[in-house]
Amino acid sequence: MRWFLLALAAGSAAAAEEPDAGTIVRADRLAVPGATSFRVDELEDIPGGQGDALVGLQSAPGMARASPGQGDLAVWGTAGADTRVLLDGLELPSLYHLGGSRSLVVPAFVARAEVVPAGYGARWSRALGGLVLLRSAPVPDGLHGEAVTDGTDAWGAVSLGSGRAGARVAGHASWLDAVVSPLLAPEARERFPFPRSWDGQAKVTLPLGDRDQVEAVALASGDDLRLALGEADPALARSSTEHRDTFRVGLTWSGSDAAEDAGWQVTPSFGRDARRVRQTAAGATAQLGFERWSAGLRASYGTDLAPSARLALGADLLVSDTSADRRGGLKLPPREGDPAVFGQAPPDELAFDSWRVRAADVGLFGEGEARLGPVELTAGLRLGAVATEVSAVLPPLAGAVPIGGARLDWVPEPRLAAVWTLGPRVSLRASAGYVHQDADPMDLSAVFGDPRLGPERAWHACAGVVWRPSDELWVEGTGYARALESLVVRSPDATPRLAQALVQDGEGRAFGAQVVLRQRPWHGLSGYLAYALGRSERLDAPGGAWHLADVDQTHVLTAAASWRTGAFRAGARLRWATGAVRTPVVGAVWNARRDLYEPILGALASARLPAFFQVDVEAGYGFELGGARLSLALEVLNVTNHANAEEAVYSFDYSRQGFLQGVPFLPALSLQVER
Amino acid sequence: MRWAGVWVALVAGCAPPFDDAPALLESPRLIAVLVEPPEAAPGERVSLRAVAAGPAGLVPATEARWSLCTAPVPPTETGSVSSACLGDLSAAGPDGETLTVAVPANACALFGPETPPGDFRPRDPDATGGFYQPVRVDWSGQIAFAFVRLRCGAGRVATDVALEFLARYTPNQNPRPIDLVAGPERLVVRWPAGTREPFVRVDPEAQRVVDDVEAITVSWFVTAGPVATARVAGGEEGAEVERLDPAGAAAAFAVVRDSRGGAAVVVSP
Numbered sequence: 001m002r003w004f005l006l007a008l009a010a011g012s013a014a015a016a017e018e019p020d021a022g023t024i025v026r027a028d029r030l031a032v033p034g035a036t037s038f039r040v041d042e043l044e045d046i047p048g049g050q051g052d053a054l055v056g057l058q059s060a061p062g063m064a065r066a067s068p069g070q071g072d073l074a075v076w077g078t079a080g081a082d083t084r085v086l087l088d089g090l091e092l093p094s095l096y097h098l099g100g101s102r103s104l105v106v107p108a109f110v111a112r113a114e115v116v117p118a119g120y121g122a123r124w125s126r127a128l129g130g131l132v133l134l135r136s137a138p139v140p141d142g143l144h145g146e147a148v149t150d151g152t153d154a155w156g157a158v159s160l161g162s163g164r165a166g167a168r169v170a171g172h173a174s175w176l177d178a179v180v181s182p183l184l185a186p187e188a189r190e191r192f193p194f195p196r197s198w199d200g201q202a203k204v205t206l207p208l209g210d211r212d213q214v215e216a217v218a219l220a221s222g223d224d225l226r227l228a229l230g231e232a233d234p235a236l237a238r239s240s241t242e243h244r245d246t247f248r249v250g251l252t253w254s255g256s257d258a259a260e261d262a263g264w265q266v267t268p269s270f271g272r273d274a275r276r277v278r279q280t281a282a283g284a285t286a287q288l289g290f291e292r293w294s295a296g297l298r299a300s301y302g303t304d305l306a307p308s309a310r311l312a313l314g315a316d317l318l319v320s321d322t323s324a325d326r327r328g329g330l331k332l333p334p335r336e337g338d339p340a341v342f343g344q345a346p347p348d349e350l351a352f353d354s355w356r357v358r359a360a361d362v363g364l365f366g367e368g369e370a371r372l373g374p375v376e377l378t379a380g381l382r383l384g385a386v387a388t389e390v391s392a393v394l395p396p397l398a399g400a401v402p403i404g405g406a407r408l409d410w411v412p413e414p415r416l417a418a419v420w421t422l423g424p425r426v427s428l429r430a431s432a433g434y435v436h437q438d439a440d441p442m443d444l445s446a447v448f449g450d451p452r453l454g455p456e457r458a459w460h461a462c463a464g465v466v467w468r469p470s471d472e473l474w475v476e477g478t479g480y481a482r483a484l485e486s487l488v489v490r491s492p493d494a495t496p497r498l499a500q501a502l503v504q505d506g507e508g509r510a511f512g513a514q515v516v517l518r519q520r521p522w523h524g525l526s527g528y529l530a531y532a533l534g535r536s537e538r539l540d541a542p543g544g545a546w547h548l549a550d551v552d553q554t555h556v557l558t559a560a561a562s563w564r565t566g567a568f569r570a571g572a573r574l575r576w577a578t579g580a581v582r583t584p585v586v587g588a589v590w591n592a593r594r595d596l597y598e599p600i601l602g603a604l605a606s607a608r609l610p611a612f613f614q615v616d617v618e619a620g621y622g623f624e625l626g627g628a629r630l631s632l633a634l635e636v637l638n639v640t641n642h643a644n645a646e647e648a649v650y651s652f653d654y655s656r657q658g659f660l661q662g663v664p665f666l667p668a669l670s671l672q673v674e675r
Numbered sequence: 676m677r678w679a680g681v682w683v684a685l686v687a688g689c690a691p692p693f694d695d696a697p698a699l700l701e702s703p704r705l706i707a708v709l710v711e712p713p714e715a716a717p718g719e720r721v722s723l724r725a726v727a728a729g730p731a732g733l734v735p736a737t738e739a740r741w742s743l744c745t746a747p748v749p750p751t752e753t754g755s756v757s758s759a760c761l762g763d764l765s766a767a768g769p770d771g772e773t774l775t776v777a778v779p780a781n782a783c784a785l786f787g788p789e790t791p792p793g794d795f796r797p798r799d800p801d802a803t804g805g806f807y808q809p810v811r812v813d814w815s816g817q818i819a820f821a822f823v824r825l826r827c828g829a830g831r832v833a834t835d836v837a838l839e840f841l842a843r844y845t846p847n848q849n850p851r852p853i854d855l856v857a858g859p860e861r862l863v864v865r866w867p868a869g870t871r872e873p874f875v876r877v878d879p880e881a882q883r884v885v886d887d888v889e890a891i892t893v894s895w896f897v898t899a900g901p902v903a904t905a906r907v908a909g910g911e912e913g914a915e916v917e918r919l920d921p922a923g924a925a926a927a928f929a930v931v932r933d934s935r936g937g938a939a940v941v942v943s944p
Contacts, residue, residue, distance in 0.1 A: 232904040234892055283802070327880065329799060330750050339753055347748070347755055349799035352879040398833040398882030490750040494757065498794040501750055540751065590819040591755050592708040593807065593936050595894045595906060598754045600761060600818075651693040652905075658693065 032417070033429040033464035034076075034478035034514055035116040036061050040107050040137075042526060045562035047573045047618035047635055051150050051670065054095060054103035054113065057132065059560070061516045061530035062117040064553045065577040065612055068646045068662055071100020074551045075117040076480050077510025077536030078129030078458075079336060082437060087134040088217045089267045089298055090250040091318075095132060097197040098223040098242060105219065106170035108146050108157040109201045111137035118460040118480055119431030122365040122380030122415045123300060123314055128437045128458045128484060136203050136217060139166025150670060152176045152194070164207040171200040196224040211255065218249040235345065235596055238281045247272045250296075262302045262310075269296040279332060282345030282596060286328035290442060294320040308371040316363040316382075322441040325354040326448055330490075330501055336550050337489060337506075337538055339583040339601045342647045342660070345594065353447035356391040361438055367415070374422070380415035384436060390444050390451040394499055409454045411436045430463035443488055446499040450488075453504055459483040472520040477513065480534075484508030492541045508549065510536040519561075527561030527571075548605040554578040555611075562618075569633075570619040579609035579645065588654035597653045609659070610645045614638050633670045641665035697905040698895045703729030705736065706896050706940070707930045708812055708821035713937040714847040716826040717782045723821055724773045725812050726940050730898050732926045733942065736814050741767045741774040744809035744820070747785050747798065756809045756820050764811060774810075778823060782808045788830025797830050803887065803935050804876030824936040829877050836877060839884045843875045847935040850891065855929045857943035859921040862902065864893055864929040864941055865913040874935065890934040899925035 038060065043053035057073065058066045064074040072080025073095060085092045087105060096103055117130040124131055139161035147156035155172035177194035199221035206214045221244075228239040250269035276289035300314030329349030334340040367380035386409045392402035417431035436455040443449040464478030487506030491497075512534025519527050534556075536549040555578045562571035584607040587600035620633035638644075645659035700706075707726040715721045725736035744760035752758055768774045783789040787806035788797040800806055807822035824847055829840040852866040871889045878885045891909030893916075895902050900920035907914050909931065927943040 233906045234908050235906050285802075331753050334753070338751075341753070344753060346753070348801045350802045350879060351799040354880075395831065396882060397831060398836055400833070492749060492751055494747045494749040495790060496750060496796045498796050501796060587818075589754075589756070589761070590705060590817065591822075592705070592812075592819050592938075593822040593932070594755075595892075595930065595932065598756075601758070652695045652697045656693055 032116050032119050032121075032431055033462045034062055034118065034476070034480060034516075035114060036516065036518070036528075037112060037114045039112055040110050042521075043113070044107070045526065045564075045569070045571050046560045047562075047571045047616040048575075048637060050101055050635070050637075050668070051148075051153075052101070052103050053107040054105065054110065054134075055101060056560075057095070057113055057115065058100070059558045059573065059575055060115045061528065061558070062115055062130070062514060062532065063556075064551050065556060065575060066100060067580065069099050071096035072551075073115075073130075073132055075115070075130035076512065076514075076532075077482060077508075077534055077549065077551060078484075079549075079551050080129075081440075082127060082129035083132060084124070084127035084130075085132045085134070087219065087248075088136050088215070088250065089252065090217060090219065090248045090269050090271070091296070092219070092248065093244075093246055093273050095134075097195065097199070097221070098225045098244060099195050102153060102172065102174070102195075102197060104199050104221050104246070105134065105201055106155045106157055106172050106199070108155075109136055109168065109170040109203070110134050117462075118482060119417065119433055119462045120415075120435075120460075121378070121417070122367050122382040122413065122433075123298075123312070123316065125316070125363055125382055125384060125411075125413060125435050126318070126361060126437055127435060128456055128482075136201075137168070139168050139203070139205055141166075149175075151668070153197075161205075164213065165205060167202070167204045169200070169202045171198070173198040198222050208253075213254050215252045215254070216250070217252075218247075220247045221245065235282050235594070238279075240277070240279045242275070242277045244275045245273070262304065264301040265299070267296075267298040269298075270294070271296075277333075281332075282348070282594070284329060284332065284346045284348040285350075286326075286332035286346070288324070288326040288328070288333075288442065290322050290324035292320055292322040292441070294318060310369040312365075312367045312369075314365050316365065317360070319360045320358070320441075322357045322359075323355075324357070324442055324445070325352075326442070326445060327352045330448060335490060337540055337547070337604070339604050341583065341585060341599045341601070341650070343649055344599055345596050348594070351447050353396065353445045355445050355451075357441040357444050358389045359438060359441070360387045361385075362387075363413075374420055376419040376421070378415075378417040380417075380433075382411075382413040382415065384411035384413055385409070386411060386436070386438055386455050388439065388444070388454070390446075392446050393451045395447045405451055407452060407454060411455060411457070425468040427466050428463070429466060430461075432459070432461040434459055439488065443502055447501070449502040450500050450504075452499075453488055453502065454486065456487050456504075457485045458508075459485075470522075472522040474516075474518040474520070476516045476518075478516075479511075479513045481511040482509065484510075484538075487538070489538075489540045492544070505541055507539040508537065509546075510534065510549070521564075524564040525561065526563075527559070529559045530557070532556045547603075548581045550581055550605070552581050552605075567622045568620070569622075570617070572615065572617045574615045575612065577612045579611050581605045582607045582609060582648055585648075585650060585654050585657070590653075599650070599654045609648060612644050612662075613640075613642050614644060614663070615640050615642075630671065635668045635670070637666040637668070638663050639665065696901055698897055698902050700729050700896055700898050703727055703734045703815055704817060705812065705814060705819045706894070706928060707938050708810075708819060709849070709938055709940065710821060710823050710936070711849065712846065713849050714824040714826055714935070715778045717778050717780045719826075720775055720777050721823055722773060722775045723810060723812075723823075725814060725819075726930075727814065728896055728898075728928055732898060733928070736772045736812075738770055738814065739772060739774075740770050740813040741776070742811045742813075743767045743776070743779060744811055745779065745785060755822075756811075760809060760811060760820075761818070767810070776810075778808055778825065782825050783827035787825050787827035789827055800830075800876075800879075803874070803889070805935055807936060822936055832877055832882060836883055840875060840877055843884060845872070845874055847874070847889075847933065847937050848872060849937040850931045850933055850939045852929070852931045852939055852941040855927060855941040855943045857918075857925075857927045859918070861915050861917050862895060862897075862927050862929065862943070863913060863915040864909075864931060866891075866909075866931065868912050870931075870933070871909075871911065872933070872935075892932050892934075894930040894932070896928040896930070897925045898927075 043056040049056040157170035159168035248271040254265040255263035302312040332346040365382040393405040415433035439453040462480035489506035514532040584602035618635040644662035647660040742764035746757035746759035829837040903917040
């Protein structure tokens with residue numbers, strides 16, 4: 001929530017030259033239908049990013065509209081947690097800080113972002129949904145610096161480059177909390193909290209010999225958020241605190257022409273993630289946290305077998321060690337498919353568990369590519385193995401030695417893709433594959449989950465046609481389908497078996513179509529128009545009834561355009577999306593022990609919030625003053641002041657319903673100084 | 676974590692005003708279901724009494740229909756009672772303001788820690804270590820659930836912990852408030868020292884018996900004139916709430932609840 005009337009930016013920027021990635025996103029060799037690639041400067045021109053270009057990815061083609069304050073990158077009918085985000089091959093836990101309004105990476109550190117909604121190649125897996133691949137920006141020659149501040153945050157980057165060697169450091173920190181919070185009364189400080197977040201990145205590139213190159217990338221970030229509604233009524237008092245920090249370091253050693261996927265490339269990486277959440281509501285408390293250490297190794301080798309045939313081989317290893325604990329009831333926090341009603345007091349159950357999970361996910365992959373006339377065919381196979389060891393397969397018992405458990409899952413994953421070039425400006429594309437996603441260690445508790453859970457799996461298939469009327473204009477129509485298997489869901493049994501509060505009987509399906517019209521810069525005009533029609537459903541138990549998935553949005557329309565001419569620039573973004581899925585409230589019962597009303601629910605996921613509609617605009621003007629270049633810009637979120645319903649809320653006895661409204665008409669003025 | 680996300684927006688001030696006044700009795704409704712004794716073992720008999728009030732004061736809930744809920748809540752549901760107990764249930768006794776009924780013999784298996792053979796997951800207790808038998812009350816078109824605290828074993832714990840728990844545990848008693856004074860500016864309810872009973876429970880984290888003390892909450896009800904808040908946390912010997920409309924002449928009621936499921940109703944003279 002960045003509800004500020006004035007944002008001030010100052011600094012000097014030196015944009016590194018970045019080659020256009022082209023409109024065909026290959027996601028490392030595969031031409032994937034429906035995938036899109038953005039240069040960061042393109043995202044910067046899209047209004048609504050609130051100063052952070054990577055926030056603009058939330059409205060990229062294929063993305064469901066994110067819930068407010070979430071920043072989910074939910075693609076083509078899968079949850080945001082099913083999308084994998086990687087920066088130069090380093091997996092990030094999320095692209096955004098808590099609240100979703102700031103990215104974990106300073107935009108100046110990134111050159112390009114690719115969104116691959118489905119059907120990616122054999123070198124990737126561990127994502128039921130899609131991929132978001134971030135490429136760090138190359139380091140230009142010379143010394144360059146950039147520093148920016150706005151109404152809530154400050155960030156900057158410094159780089160030094162010479163030939164093939166270079167280094168860049170970048171960092172971001174929120175500052176509003178530090179400045180404003182001390183001026184507020186303690187109660188107001190908790191009721192109107194300002195997020196506290198920071199992140200830093202570093203990149204060093206060194207040549208080794210004539211063609212080899214070593215590139216090291218490191219990233220660290222932290223978040224703290226504390227909210228409290230300290231009502232006098234103990235049934236209404238609520239609080240939430242969350243802390244999250246992340247560290248990653250990776251080293252990529254690449255041989256000749258690695259950027260073109262020929263030669264070899266090795267990327268070892270190491271990381272740590274920690275998260276701690278505490279929520280209280282109506283006397284019930286949920287507290288959970290984990291610390292996860294991970295190490296990865298990615299190696300690949302590509303070579304031309306013939307003028308029209310290529311082969312890539314590689315390995316992808318990720319090992320992790322997670323220590324977790326959780327205190328509270330089974331039902332807080334809610335899971336996908338829970339009939340959760342906003343504001344409902346959770347059951348005041350209390351359980352506890354502390355457990356450890358060690359996992360290794362190994363994938364050996366190979367991809368062969370051959371051109372047969374107008375058809376380019378890519379066939380891949382990934383042989384995956386997932387080994388998981390848990391510290392306890394039964395709930396803890398004082399005096400008893402915990403009995404651990406282990407399982408091994410083999411996941412052979414075929415991939416196939418084809419591009420049929422029908423002419424110089426028209427091509428057909430298709431891709432399909434089988435993928436997996438490792439079980440969430442937080443689900444492997446013997447008290448709150450099931451230590452025996454294995455990977456979730458999915459089939460992806462998508463096909464489309466691309467028409468390029470000109471070099472700058474691109475139209476793509478894509479159809480897609482997913483079948484999700486072995487999804488982790490809550491046990492439907494009234495009395496589940498011991499250590500089986502979660503089971504792996506869930507299924508899912510998502511299908512739909514998407515049309516994207518993309519305009520690359522042409523006489524200063526650029527932008528895209530994307531419309532997606534889709535349906536996403538889940539089945540929680542064999543023989544049960546399919547219901548809409550939480551992430552289902554039938555229609556998502558996004559139009560974004562920007563125009564630059566001389567010193568003036570202007571842009572607009574329009575978003576319209578079907579309202580989020582909810583379970584209706586059809587009545588209420590009174591709990592005499594807690595003196596609380598609880599909702600009686602209708603059919604699961606059978607209602608929706610009203611449709612979302614929002615137009616954001618931005619205009620800027622640049623001029624020279626005293627040897628510096630100043631840019632004045634005005635961004636207005638929700639320029640029509642449309643009252644968007646972001647959540648259904650209820651009176652104390654559930655007799656009346658209202659809606660929590662989203663961002664109102666919100667102007668923000670910014671000034672940027674370049675020198 | 677959708678809940679947390681939208682909550683950011685809620686605290687930022689975008690919630691619709693409902694003008695909720697849960698303490699104001701605008702129409703007759705149940706304000707308490709008293710259970711005596713408030714804690715019982717399977718097979719023991721308990722008496723339940725429905726207390727209703729409306730704009731004219733206390734209302735006899737003579738047509739209350741009572742039924743026992745025998746379905747535990749599956750993990751897929753988010754309420755305190757199973758949706759299976761929201762349909763038609765057989766009556767547990769004759770309609771009336773009170774019901775005397777034996778706690779079902781299998782209550783600790785259905786709602787407590789004593790699961791049937793076969794390695795089933797025991798229920799999780801509340802923060803006081805309590806397990807509860809739900810009893811449904813239908814009255815005047817309203818559905819309410821009372822909860823009888825069950826005296827079960829300690830559950831899936833080590834034998835020495837279970838024995839210590841059984842030896843040291845003292846069953847709950849209903850609070851005995853002294854009076855409710857309805858002054859022009861505030862309502863004050865008093866109770867004797869020691870109403871917040873000490874008790875022991877098994878800490879699920881430490882897996883041992885720990886000492887605890889009950890918390891008290893007070894729910895306020897008035898027939899006219901709003902009060903500052905519908906519920907407050909009680910102190911050692913009482914609780915109070917501000918009357919926002921001192922001129923409003925109104926009857927007042929307070930329901931004193933302890934955190935182990937005991938309750939009492941006190942009426943202003």
